[in-house]
Each structure stands twice: as structure tokens, then as C-alpha cells.
Amino acid sequence: MSNNSNIIKKAMDRDQRADQKMKIPEELPILPLRNTVAFPYSVLPLAVGVPRSVKLIEDAMKGDHLIGLVSMKYPEIEEPQPGQVYEVGTVAKVERVMRSPDNTLQIIVQGIERIKIDYWTTDKPYLRAHITLAPDVVEEDLEMEALQRSLRDLAKEVVKLSPNIPAEATDFLNHIKDPLYLAYLVAGNAGLEIAKGQEILETNSARDKLRALIKHLSREKEVLSLGKKIQSEAREEMDKAQREYYLRQQLKAIQKELGESEEGQAEIDEYTEKLEKADMPEEAKKEAQRELKRFKGMSPHSAEYSVIKTYLDWLIELPWNKTSEDQTDIARARTVLDQDHYDLEEVKERIIEYLAVRTLVNKRGVQPKPGDEGTTTEAMGAILCFAGPPGVGKTSLGKSIARALGRKFTRMSLGGMRDEAEIRGHRRTYIGAMPGRIIQAIKRAGTRNPVFMLDEVDKIGIDWRGDPSSALLEVLDPAQNHAFRDYYLDVDFDLSDVIFITTANQLETIPPPLRDRMEIIQLDGYTEYEKIQIAQRHLVPRQLKAHGLRDEEITFTEEALRKIVQDYTREAGVRNLERQIGAICRKSVVKIAGQEWSHVVVTPELVREYLKKEKFESESSENIEIPGIATGLAVTSVGGDILFIEATRMIGKGKLTLTGQLGDVMRESAQIAHSYVRSKAEQLKVDPDQFEKTDVHLHVPAGAVPKDGPSAGIAMVMAVASLYSGQPVRGDVGMTGEVTLRGRVLPVGGIKMKVLAAHRAGLTTVILPKRNEKDLDDLPDEVRNTMLFVLVDHIDEALKTVFFPDEEQPEIAAAIEG
Numbered sequence: 001m002s003n004n005s006n007i008i009k010k011a012m013d014r015d016q017r018a019d020q021k022m023k024i025p026e027e028l029p030i031l032p033l034r035n036t037v038a039f040p041y042s043v044l045p046l047a048v049g050v051p052r053s054v055k056l057i058e059d060a061m062k063g064d065h066l067i068g069l070v071s072m073k074y075p076e077i078e079e080p081q082p083g084q085v086y087e088v089g090t091v092a093k094v095e096r097v098m099r100s101p102d103n104t105l106q107i108i109v110q111g112i113e114r115i116k117i118d119y120w121t122t123d124k125p126y127l128r129a130h131i132t133l134a135p136d137v138v139e140e141d142l143e144m145e146a147l148q149r150s151l152r153d154l155a156k157e158v159v160k161l162s163p164n165i166p167a168e169a170t171d172f173l174n175h176i177k178d179p180l181y182l183a184y185l186v187a188g189n190a191g192l193e194i195a196k197g198q199e200i201l202e203t204n205s206a207r208d209k210l211r212a213l214i215k216h217l218s219r220e221k222e223v224l225s226l227g228k229k230i231q232s233e234a235r236e237e238m239d240k241a242q243r244e245y246y247l248r249q250q251l252k253a254i255q256k257e258l259g260e261s262e263e264g265q266a267e268i269d270e271y272t273e274k275l276e277k278a279d280m281p282e283e284a285k286k287e288a289q290r291e292l293k294r295f296k297g298m299s300p301h302s303a304e305y306s307v308i309k310t311y312l313d314w315l316i317e318l319p320w321n322k323t324s325e326d327q328t329d330i331a332r333a334r335t336v337l338d339q340d341h342y343d344l345e346e347v348k349e350r351i352i353e354y355l356a357v358r359t360l361v362n363k364r365g366v367q368p369k370p371g372d373e374g375t376t377t378e379a380m381g382a383i384l385c386f387a388g389p390p391g392v393g394k395t396s397l398g399k400s401i402a403r404a405l406g407r408k409f410t411r412m413s414l415g416g417m418r419d420e421a422e423i424r425g426h427r428r429t430y431i432g433a434m435p436g437r438i439i440q441a442i443k444r445a446g447t448r449n450p451v452f453m454l455d456e457v458d459k460i461g462i463d464w465r466g467d468p469s470s471a472l473l474e475v476l477d478p479a480q481n482h483a484f485r486d487y488y489l490d491v492d493f494d495l496s497d498v499i500f501i502t503t504a505n506q507l508e509t510i511p512p513p514l515r516d517r518m519e520i521i522q523l524d525g526y527t528e529y530e531k532i533q534i535a536q537r538h539l540v541p542r543q544l545k546a547h548g549l550r551d552e553e554i555t556f557t558e559e560a561l562r563k564i565v566q567d568y569t570r571e572a573g574v575r576n577l578e579r580q581i582g583a584i585c586r587k588s589v590v591k592i593a594g595q596e597w598s599h600v601v602v603t604p605e606l607v608r609e610y611l612k613k614e615k616f617e618s619e620s621s622e623n624i625e626i627p628g629i630a631t632g633l634a635v636t637s638v639g640g641d642i643l644f645i646e647a648t649r650m651i652g653k654g655k656l657t658l659t660g661q662l663g664d665v666m667r668e669s670a671q672i673a674h675s676y677v678r679s680k681a682e683q684l685k686v687d688p689d690q691f692e693k694t695d696v697h698l699h700v701p702a703g704a705v706p707k708d709g710p711s712a713g714i715a716m717v718m719a720v721a722s723l724y725s726g727q728p729v730r731g732d733v734g735m736t737g738e739v740t741l742r743g744r745v746l747p748v749g750g751i752k753m754k755v756l757a758a759h760r761a762g763l764t765t766v767i768l769p770k771r772n773e774k775d776l777d778d779l780p781d782e783v784r785n786t787m788l789f790v791l792v793d794h795i796d797e798a799l800k801t802v803f804f805p806d807e808e809q810p811e812i813a814a815a816i817e818g
Contacts, residue, residue, distance in 0.1 A: 024091055024112070028068040029056045030127040032080050037197035038069035038090040039184040040111040049104040050079060056126040057097060057105055065094045068115055068131060071198055082120040082127070088134065088202045091115045111184075114201065136180050138206045147210040148179045154217040155186050161224035165189075183209040190216060268296050271312055279321045284491045288315045307428060314435060314489065319442065323449045323497060327406035328359045340400035341393055342534045347521055350384065351401055354499070383476050385457070385502045385515075388523030389636075389753075391573020394503040395455060397523075401501065402451035410445040412437050415456035420466025423475065425488035435488040438475060442493070449497035457514070458504035469511050476500055476517045524752045525572025525640060527759060529782045532561045539578045547585040554588050554600040556581070563604040567614035570760070572640065572753065584610050628723035630802070632715030633736040633758055633766070634707070635750035640757030642734060643712060645700055645719040652695025660700035663708025670698050672741055673716035676795065677724060680743075683796075686724040696720065711748035713739035714767065717795055718802050727803050734758040735767035735798065743795040751775035759783050765790060767798050 031053055038044055048057055060067050070089035072080050092109040099105055114134040121128045138144075152173050159165045159173075176182045187200050190213065203209050275288050295308045327333060333355055337348045386394040395411070402409035417423075425436035434440070442448060460469045474480050475495065482496035502518060504510060526534065540556050564584075569576045587610045588600040600606075608614075628647040633640065658670050674696060681688045698716065700707055714737040722729045736754050738746040747769045756779075758766050765788045768775075773791050776784065792798045 023064070024066060024115075024133065025064070026132075027121055027128060027130050028066060028091065028115070029060060030068040030070055030085070030089075030117070030129050031056055032072045032085045032127070033069055034072050034075045035194060037071050037187075037192070037194060037201060038092060038109070038111050039188045039197075039201060040090050040113050041181055041184050042111045042188040043095075044069075044092075044109050044111070046107050046109060047104060048107060049102075052079060052126040054103075054105055057094065057107060060094055061097055066112075067092060067094060067109070068117075068129065069109065069111070070117070071194055075194075081123055082129075085127075086198055086202075087117045088198070089115055089117070090201070091131070091133075134204070136206050136209070137204050138180055144179055144207055144210075147207060147214065148182060151182060151186060151210050151214050151217070152176070154214060154221060158217055158221055158224065161221065161228060179210065180206050183213060186213050186217070190220065192216065268292075271295065271316075274316045275312075278316050280315065281320060281492070281494075284315060284320065284489075287491050288312060291315075307433075311428060311488075314439075314443075315491075317443055318439070318489075318493070319446055319448045320493075322447050324407045324447045326355065326358055327404070328355070328362075330355055330359070333404040336404040337400055340403070340538075341397060342537055343526075343530055344393070344397065344523065347384075347386070347397060347523070350519070350521065351404065355405065383478065383500045383502075383518050385504060385507075385518035385520045386523050387504045387507050387520055389505060389525055389572035391571055391575030392523045392525065393573070394523060395453065398451055398453040398501045398503075401499070405451065405499070407499070408445040408447050408450040409453070410441045410450050411453040411455060412441050413455045414468070415459040416461055417468045418461040418463045418466075420468050420471045421487070423468050423471035425486040427487045428490075433488055435486050438484070438495075439486045439489065439493065442495075442498075448494060449499075451499045451501065454500060454502040456504070457502040458506050458509045469514050472514055473517065476502070476514065522752075524778075525756045526574060527756060527780050527783055528562065528565050530780065531565050531574055531577060532558060534574050535561045535565075535577060535581065539574060539581050543578065543582045543585045546582070547589050549585060549589065549592070552599065553592055554585065554602065556584075556602045557604075559604050560602045560607050563607050564611070567616060568607075568611055570616045572756070580611060625728055627726050627728050628719055630715040630718040630722065630729045631731070631734045631763065632712045633734050633754035634709075634712065635753050640750065640753035640755070642757055642761045642763070643700060643707075643715070645698065645712060645715045647696060647698045647716075647719040647723045649690075649694040649696045649723055651693065654692045655695040657695065657697040658699075659697070660703050661706045662700060663706065665710050666700075666708050666712060669710050669713040669739065670716050672739055673713060673720050674698075676717055676739065676741060676743060677720045679741075680721075681724070684721055684725045690724060696723070709748075710738035710746075711736045711750075711754075713737060714745060714795065714798060718798070721799065722803070725803070729802050730765070732763055733765045733767065733802055734761075734763040735802070737767070737769040737772075737792070737798075739795055745769045745792050745795060745798065747771040752778045755779055755783060755787070759787060764788060765801070767792060767801060769793075 031048075033046070036044070036046075048054055056067065068089055069092050070085045070087070072085050074080065074084055077084055090111045091113055092111045094107055094109050096108040097105055098107075114136060115131040116134045117129045118132055119130050121130055155173055173182075176185065183200075183206060187197060187209070192200070196212075196216070200209055200212050203212065271292055275285070275292065278285075278288075280288065291308050291312055295305070295312065298305050298308065330352055334348065334352060337351065341348075386397060388394060398411065399409050421436065423436045423438060425439065426433035435443075438452075441452065442450070445452075454472075457472075460472075462469070474484060478496065481498075482494050483492040484495045485492055507515060507520065535556070536558070540561075544551065544554065564580050565577060568580050571577070584602055584607065588597075588602070591597040591600060628649075630645045632643040632645050634643040635641075656671065656674050658667050662670070677684065677686075678688075678691050681691070698719065700712070714735045717739055718729050718735065734754075736748055736751075738748055740746065751768065751772050752775060755766055764786075767790045770791045770793045776789060790798070790801045792801075
């Protein structure tokens with residue numbers, strides 16, 4: 001308030017104000033104000049950056065410096081027009097103008113009198129209007145004097161409660177005698193909202209202005225008083241806490257001098273009682289009693305006091321003999337597993353077998369003899385490894401198993417773990433030592449027989465701190481884990497009743513000794529039919545619940561789900577499929593919440609509208625008309641995939657160039673393919689001289705992805721044979737298999753994932769090694785019944801299928817269907 005005093009005092013003389021009014025023209029340029037209300041007699045600093053407003057100020061400075069100030073109704077509008085600003089404002093004089101480096105103007109204006117806009121004269125180059133002065137009506141009576149005094153007193157109290165307003169403002173308020181000047185001074189500094197400030201400006205009666213301001217300041221005073229009270233109470237609480245702390249410290253010192261320690265004795269009694277109630281094994285109980293004896297004779301200020309206390313807490317809180325009772329109803333367990341996951345019969349059968357063994361052993365009272373604990377544990381234990389690409393349900397399957405068995409579930413991620421101590425714990429000699437994460441997870445679960453999931457077991461690291469995978473050997477060995485010894489506890493803990501489930505994307509990176517301790521269950525990718533079933537049964541209901549939708553508000557058609565699977569996802573699992581379903585649900589919520597639609601039927605057309613252009617297109621849908629291209633099948637960390645082998649030749653000296661980030665084994669396969677085709681030149685009706693006169697370049701896209709393995713051998717032979725013979729390879733045929741120099745086709749792995757990838761890509765025929773025929777039993781019926789499988793022992797049999805339609809080669813006896 002004090003900052004305005006020097007200029008505002010000039011306006012306090014009524015004769016001077018009257019003189020100013022006489023000089024105000026009837027037409028004024030109008031400057032709209034954003035988030036500001038200008039009052040008469042007030043001084044305002046303004047920043048002017050809009051080009052037309054800059055022009056207005058420049059023209060005003062050339063004339064009488066007078067402008068009209070009105071507030072904007074809609075602050076977000078850059079250049080408001082008539083109707084978008086209030087009709088009552090203030091005529092002001094531009095006192096000072098400064099230009100900033102960014103060409104904006106910093107101006108200071110002084111309000112003179114209220115004005116009312118009669119009509120607008122122009123909006124170019126800026127707003128101009130015909131105005132009428134609207135002086136306030138000032139009633140001079142006892143009520144006005146009382147209102148003025150009340151407002152002044154309230155304003156002084158608010159100043160005292162406001163830390164940001166200087167105390168000199170109180171003295172300034174005492175010198176103001178003009179009620180109108182007092183009203184506008186308070187209104188300009190009271191922090192009013194735009195609408196409220198405009199209401200006060202438009203009020204004609206000075207008495208009504210004072211009443212409105214008194215009402216506002218009364219509320220502001222209550223808010224400030226309450227805030228100050230809260231601060232005072234908080235300060236008192238802090239002072240009280242400090243005082244209590246100081247007295248307690250004194251009390252402790254007195255007790256120490258007297259040799260009294262009631263608190264320490266109470267703590268010892270508490271731990272003694274807890275140890276009696278804790279159902280510990282004999283070894284753990286002896287260790288706890290030994291540590292408690294040391295604890296009794298130790299000062300609370302000793303460095304080891306807190307170490308022993310923490311150790312005793314861990315021993316007491318561990319569930320040594322607390323177990324969850326297994327659900328022995330096999331039919332119920334099967335129902336739970338079927339509810340949570342579609343298909344995955346092999347995993348479900350293994351869990352049912354485990355449950356059946358537990359039920360029979362408990363029923364017949366089979367107990368391990370001393371020294372034979374590991375033998376019984378091997379039969380009753382279950383250490384499973386779910387291996388497969390991301391998104392096929394490995395982690396969620398562990399939760400489902402826990403629910404089916406009625407056990408607690410806990411998990412621990414092994415990805416990036418490099419410290420052995422995270423498994424076995426730290427010895428208590430180290431500061432801040434803690435048990436390993438295995439014991440910590442058992443404590444969190446609250447039972448010693450939870451379902452324990454070890455995620456990403458294939459991503460364990462190794463460095464100078466140790467090898468965590470070696471520490472897991474004891475944990476995951478049924479013959480040893482009944483006596484697992486954590487370095488921190490230093491007593492045996494029985495892990496034999498824990499169902500350990502590990503997950504991995506690739507088995508190759510798991511050390512062989514660790515892999516040998518686990519029962520590996522391969523979870524390959526899902527077919528299109530299986531993905532649609534999973535979406536209908538699990539993904540769609542889960543996303544509807546997550547987005548607050550009801551079943552009657554949105555319906556996904558099977559054709560829409562099929563379009564999402566085919567055109568917007570390319571994965572072995574269903575994680576991205578659920579993400580796309582969630583995106584459609586969000587867009588549908590917008591329509592339903594906006595009451596545009598009451599029910600959404602998701603069709604393929606709506607999928608295209610919501611998810612925009614298709615992200616994937618079947619690469620095999622294009623007929624291969626160029627010789628030198630063959631379609632291979634590969635296995636990646638995210639499942640199976642098709643792989644194009646491209647070959648071209650040019651005039652040269654018989655050189656073979658290989659690109660595409662190929663590993664050593666794959667490069668050797670390419671050299672074998674080139675040598676084999678060269679040895680069969682006459683059979684392929686190729687001039688042998690071409691091999692010496694031309695160079696061959698063989699490329700495997702994508703170039704940025706490293707590739708290795710022998711399974712692309714047969715596809716490389718076909719690509720080179722097609723290049724030299726001039727005959728294109730059939731575009732609907734995929735192939736996999738290792739090739740020898742003699743032309744034999746050797747078996748390879750990952751058949752199920754490769755065939756599923758071929759099915760997803762739209763291939764109709766797959767060439768496989770004869771010795772992989774047994775792997776066809778793992779394929780779903782809908783894949784076996786819709787694809788033609790050609791089993792070959794020799795490369796010559798594959799050449800007939802690749803270069804000629806099946807109807808022209810009835811002698812291919814290796815072809816089978818289903």
C-alpha cells in the first residue's frame with residue numbers, strides 16, 4: 001500500500017480531480033487488461049506485448065496520454081473484441097513508458113475516474129469507444145462514517161496479520177479521510193478475484209462498495225488468524241517435544257548414576273517372552289538364547305546393542321513352523337487354474353500332480369527319517385522353470401498357482417543381480433548387515449511354505465562380488481534346501497516346503513548346474529485363436545474393470561480382436577494385445593463420459609479409427625517374384641519370427657559376401673549352402689562357369705539385429721539355388737533345418753515357436769527336418785490342420801517343394817498334413 005502513496009496523494013484534491021474530468025475526451029482508446037481490474041486513484045505497472053496494444057500506447061504517448069482500462073471477460077483470448085470485455089472501466093493516464101529488449105512495453109498508469117462505454121467506434125488498429133464519466137455516489141452521513149471506520153480498522157488488522165505487507169501501511173491508512181479513495185485503495189490491494197473486483201468497480205454507491213469490502217476483509221482476517229493460530233500451535237508442539245526430550249535425557253542420566261534402568265529391563269522381559277512364544281527349531285532357539293544373554297548384560301549405549309536387538313527381531317519374526325494349509329481339493333485347484341489361464345495344460349497338470357502327491361503323503365503320514373530329509377523332499381518339492389518369450393503369462397501363472405494351492409505368494413526379481421550376498425545375506429560383522437532377499441521374502445510372506453517366484457533367472461550377472469547363480473544352487477536343490485543357511489542368521493532354515501518357480505526368456509544364458517536343478521516347462525507363443533480366447537476371457541474383462549466400464553457399455557467383437565492381433569501386435573505373448581485393448585477402452589470412456597454414446601460396439605472399423613494406421617503387415621503376403629529370396633524361420637527372445645534370406649550376384653571372381661550381423665555358425669551355414677549349390681550345378685541346370693565369373697552377396701535383414709545358429713541352412717541353400725537357377729522360391733513356404741555338405745537336413749530346436757510364427761505370418765507350408773516330426777505333436781490343432789508340413793531328410797526333397805507346386809510333384813512322400 002505504501003508504494004502507491006506518493007502518486008495517489010496527488011489525486012486526493014477534489015478540485016484537481018474535477019479539473020482532470022473536464023479534460024477527458026468523449027472518445028478514448030481502450031486497453032483490455034488480462035486478470036487485472038484497474039480502479040480509480042490506483043497506480044498500476046503493466047506489461048504490454050500484444051502488437052495492437054503496443055500501437056495504442058505509442059499513439060497515446062503522442063497525444064494526451066489518456067487511455068481507457070477495462071478487464072477482459074475471457075483471459076485466454078489474445079485480442080478481445082467488443083463484447084468480450086466489461087463495459088465499465090477506468091480512465092487512466094500513462095505516466096511512464098519503458099521499452100524492453102524483446103520489444104514489449106513496461107508502462108505505469110494512474111487511474112483517474114470511472115467510465116462507462118456507451119458504444120464502440122472502431123476495433124482497428126485497436127479498440128476505441130465513446131465513453132461517459134461515471135462518478136461514484138458518495139453519501140455523507142453517520143452510516144458512511146461508521147462503514148469507513150470499520151473498513152479502516154479491518155484493513156489495519158489484515159496488515160498486521162499479513163507478513164508480506166509493511167507495517168508503515170497502517171499509518172498510511174490512518175491519514176486517508178476520503179471514503180472513496182479508501183475503498184479503491186483497499187480493493188486494489190485486497191487480492192480480489194476478477195469477477196468480485198469488477199463487481200465492486202461497477203457498484204455506484206460508495207456505501208455499497210464499503211459493505212462489500214468489509215465482508216471480504218472479514219473473511220480474509222479469519223483465514224489469516226486461523227493460519228497464524230495453526231503456526232503457533234505447531235511451534236508450541238515443537239517446543240514441547242524439545243522440552244520433553246531434554247527432560248528425558250536428564251532422567252536417563254540420573255537413572256544411569258543410580259544404576260537403575262527400568263526401560264532396559266522391560267525390553268529384556270519382552271524379548272524373553274517373545275522367544276518363549278516363538279516356535280523355533282532347537283538350533284535357532286539356542287542361538288537366540290545365547291544372544292539374549294549377551295543382550296541382558298549390555299549397555300543400551302553400546303555399539304552392539306542395536307545389532308543384537310535387530311538380530312533377535314529377525315529370529316523371532318521368521319515363520320519357522322508357520323505354514324499355510326494346502327487346498328487338497330484337486331477339482332477346485334483345477335477350476336482355479338482354468339479360470340486364471342487359458343490352455344497351458346502341461347503346467348496345470350504338473351501342479352495337479354504336485355497337489356496329489358502332497359495329499360497322498362499327508363494322508364498316509366509319510367515322514368522323513370533322520371538323515372533322509374532330502375529324499376522325501378525331492379518327491380514332494382517342486383522347483384519349476386517357466387521358459388518362454390515375454391507376455392505369455394509366466395509371472396501371473398505363479399500367482400494363479402498360489403491361489404489354487406491356498407498359499408501365500410511372494411516374488412523376487414533376479415534381473416541384473418550381481419552380489420552373492422543378496423541371496424545368502426551379509427555376515428553380522430558388517431555394519432548394516434541384513435539377511436538375504438530369500439529370507440526377507442519368507443518373512444514378508446509370513447509362512448515358510450509360500451509359492452516363491454524368482455523372476456528373470458536368465459539375467460543374473462556376475463562380477464567381483466560373487467556369482468549369485470552359484471548361491472542359488474543350494475536354494476533350488478531339493479536335497480539341500482531343507483537346511484539353507486543364511487550368513488546373517490547363521491542357523492538352518494527349512495525351504496523344502498517352498499514351491500520355487502523361476503522364469504526365463506532364454507535357457508542358454510542359465511548356467512548348466514543351475515538349469516539341472518529345475519524342472520523346465522516351455523511356454524511357447526500363442527496362436528491367433530488362443531490370443532482371441534485369452535482376450536475374451538481375461539484381457540477384456542480386466543481392462544473393463546481397470547477403466548470403470550460395465551459389460552453393457554462396451555462389446556468387443558471377435559473380428560475386432562482378430563484385427564488387433566493381426567494388424568497391431570506382432571508378439572508371442574499377449575502383453576501388447578492387452579495394451580491395445582486398454583487404448584480402445586480409454587477412447588470409449590471419452591465417448592461414454594461425454595454422453596455421446598451409451599454403448600460402444602468395437603468393430604474392425606472402430607479399431608482402425610481408434611488405433612490409427614496398422615502397425616504390422618504380414619511380410620509373407622507379398623508373392624516373391626524375384627529369384628534369390630527364401631523365407632526362413634527363427635527363434636528370438638520374444639518368440640518365433642520369420643527371416644528373409646536375400647541373395648544377389650554380380651560380375652566378379654566367385655567371391656561370397658555375407659552381411660546382416662551374422663555369427664560364426666550362421667556364416668558357416670552360408671558357405672555350406674554356396675558350396676552345396678555349386679556341387680549340384682548340373683542338377684539345377686546351372687552353367688558351372690557362372691560360379692567363377694560372378695560374386696554372390698547374401699544378406700539377412702534386419703541388419704542391426706545380431707543373428708546366429710545353423711537352422712537357417714536350408715533357407716540359405718534355397719536362396720542361392722534360386723539365384724543361380726533363376727526360379728523364384730514359393731512365397732508361401734517357410735523352412736528351417738541345418739544342412740551338411742552332403743545335403744543332409746539335421747534337426748533343430750524351437751519348432752513350435754517357429755511354426756507359430758509362420759502361422760502368424762500367413763505361410764501355408766513349412767519344411768522341417770524329418771527327425772523333428774515328433775515336435776509336431778506340441779502344435780495346437782488349429783495350426784496343424786491349416787498348414788502343410790513337409791518333412792525332409794535330404795535337401796533334394798526340399799528343392800522339389802520349394803520350386804514346384806505340390807500338385808506337380810505327387811512323388812514327395814515326405815509331405816504330411818496335420
